[in-house]
Amino acid sequence: MDKLLTPKQVANKLGVSEYTIWRYIKAGKLKSIKLTKRNFRIEEKDLIQFLKKHKTK
Secondary structure (H helix, E strand, O other): OOOEEOHHHHHHHHOOOHHHHHHHHHHOOOOOEEEEOOEEEEEHHHHHHHHHHOOOO
């Protein structure tokens, strides 16, 4: 199993706001795992896949 990251950790890694990460999750652009009603985690492999797909040229 890959490392699980919080939306805040992902935001810090990418240099964007946590709100931006939540928008990606809600839009279905970034896969996440729902642990509870308000707790989500992002698998490292899903973050890597997201970055490859949305890489700027």
